[in-house]
Amino acid sequence: MCTEESKDAIVVCDVAIQDVRDALANLPGINFIHLEWKGTRVMNTTPEYTDRFGENVRSAINRVN
Numbered sequence: 001m002c003t004e005e006s007k008d009a010i011v012v013c014d015v016a017i018q019d020v021r022d023a024l025a026n027l028p029g030i031n032f033i034h035l036e037w038k039g040t041r042v043m044n045t046t047p048e049y050t051d052r053f054g055e056n057v058r059s060a061i062n063r064v065n
Contacts, residue, residue, distance in 0.1 A: 002061050008044040010057050011035065016064040023060035027052060 003011040012020050017032075017040050024030045029046030030053070044053035 002039070002057075005041070007050050007054060008047075009041060011039050011041050012057070012061070013039045016061050019060040019063055020057055023056040024053070027056070 002013055002016060005011060020042055021032070024042070027044070027046070027049050029044060029049065031041075031043045031045060033041040033043070035041055042057065044050060
């Protein structure tokens, strides 16, 4: 299960994290923060990439589901 915290931050479950990492590999300003027992918070810190960030994350998560 993934939780969208904002347009620039999503908590991704462990099952989907590798697909999300791969989908975001070419975007600058992406941070990954491990949250004990909750997954990984993926954050976009480059405002001009907000739309691409969201599209890429959703696409990666949908491949897993």
